[in-house]
Amino acid sequence: MITLDLTLPDTRYPIHIGHGLLDQVELILPHLPIPQVAIVTNDVVAPLYLERLTRQLESHGVHCIPVILPDGEAHKNWQTLNLIFDALLGANAERKTTLIALGGGVIGDMTGFAAACYQRGAPFIQIPTTLLAQVDSSVGGKTAINHPLGKNMIGAFYQPKLVLADMDLLATLPERELSAGIAEVIKYGLLGDADFLAWLEANMDKLRARDPAALQYAVRRSCEMKAEIVGQDEKEQGVRALLNLGHTFGHAIEAGLGYGHWLHGEAVGAGMVLAAAASQALGWLSAEDVQRVVTLIDAAGLPVRSPDFGVDEWMRHMGHDKKVESGVIRFILLKQLGQAVIQPGLPPALLDTLFSGPHIDATIPH
């Protein structure tokens, strides 16, 4: 097991990365202010891991309230969030009851937001069960639900007390979810570490074959980069926006297709291709650079072409992005491979070309 620390002005918490951590309940116990937890999970993860975690905690005298939500991004909304509040209040959960998120990004985001709001703030712990959640969404305290008019529009910055990334949980992850997680791993290479990008090109086969050492290295390097960036800019006043590489386009894809049709990581994969293409149009990347991006994302098992919404619908969906300032969309683009920058606005002609160009696929139904 290796442990990273995320250090913020007001708090600091450990990110444990390793094998067999779900059974090491002694990592969790010191973080519980009272011996009561609510374990929030979904109907896919619950049969795999809920009983195991519950048994461990209860053997140490911790009362566990199970909260099992329907699976999927389509359920990342107020109705589902309210099921958490109903369960907490129904079980007389207190302000010091710890919420444990046992699941992927959707469970982590919703549980974190529920913890942020329950009695104005209850403690919470992240146990991410997908690669995407381990490398990205479980770290850094962004929590949210979706609104029909925009993804993650309702939420809070609210930090967990602990992140427990158990590599063994990835064994049960469907192929498609694994690829979606690799999208966020590629993001770190593209935005800030050309060496890591080269490592990913060389090791993509191992990652997809779930080689334990390769997976642990990818999670570790991703969490290191995330912890460093979030430590500099918790509330996304500046550099943290770079972590949204591919996400402005990706969120538009998710909203345009309807949440849940593509996985978040899939939309981010295709979104990063558009970011690379836009960067080429600005003269920052070469055609070869863009081809490297396309090849790597394709090798990860991710879509490299985006739906053909037409430029107006693209702009409308991107207009709800949280990075919009004074009406200007702040795009995250690439000065070079391994160096992302914030680009406020793009020329309309460039956008017209981008959204009708070779990285758009008119055959994707929407």
Next chain:
Amino acid sequence: MITLDLTLPDTRYPIHIGHGLLDQVELILPHLPIPQVAIVTNDVVAPLYLERLTRQLESHGVHCIPVILPDGEAHKNWQTLNLIFDALLGANAERKTTLIALGGGVIGDMTGFAAACYQRGAPFIQIPTTLLAQVDSSVGGKTAINHPLGKNMIGAFYQPKLVLADMDLLATLPERELSAGIAEVIKYGLLGDADFLAWLEANMDKLRARDPAALQYAVRRSCEMKAEIVGQDEKEQGVRALLNLGHTFGHAIEAGLGYGHWLHGEAVGAGMVLAAAASQALGWLSAEDVQRVVTLIDAAGLPVRSPDFGVDEWMRHMGHDKKVESGVIRFILLKQLGQAVIQPGLPPALLDTLFSGPHIDATIPH
């Protein structure tokens, strides 16, 4: 105009108290990061003040998004909160759009919570239009909505950039709302300032007659006490709990009768009588002390007797209080008039007597 400062570890903001402040738009303008605001109000306040505020702001080039909600505590829920999000997203409001709460406690709490959650945190300003909101809920950053199983159960600590308490707005306040606000004013005297309590006994007639000087003094002294306590303990780890004098009982009354039947201040009034009676049962207050409390609350035009739920229902509703720790209800009681303390738990026999005693009125329908 007088200005108090609320100083917290991370922030500091002014509370302006005076006459004619709604027209002094120069107090607001420096706090807007971009010239766009959403003015959240209700269908009672909107016809009185919305156009006036909008005209002032627009004459200085500020774009105003009006959001008019249904009035009343019964609407302090997710459905109504979502109307704010719908309006914000429908108008492409950004992360730096300022939400202005123009209304009473319900509007302030909901607008603050919407601001806390919108894009993970937008700026907000409080313009309280009721006495209750001016002396209590607009100051200190407690925001929330109700859940069917408990009041203010879903919320956030989220501070405004500015509080503008315009005494002139109280001219249109219904009698019953004025009394409800006086309940919170009395609370400050009871919990921490015996001199202020004596002043209230001597000046209750003036307050109810809306004497401008008396009102301004009551708002100022209340806000001073609130700012001092919140400055010591923003997140209610300790002393801030004293501000809940009368509220554990009061919240149970509101939940038991259904939100909106009694005004919050009315429930707090009757709740303070129960707190005084419980304090007498512990030997802390004399019968004369309790009679002083009853007389003052009655003189304020507030109910002094609570509904007869029976002890089990009382306990059930109080069990959802946010001050419950490890199953023990932390009551706020009075060591003496002018000095509140936290009392963890009360003997069952005392509670039996309290909830069937002279301060309970079986004729109140529920």
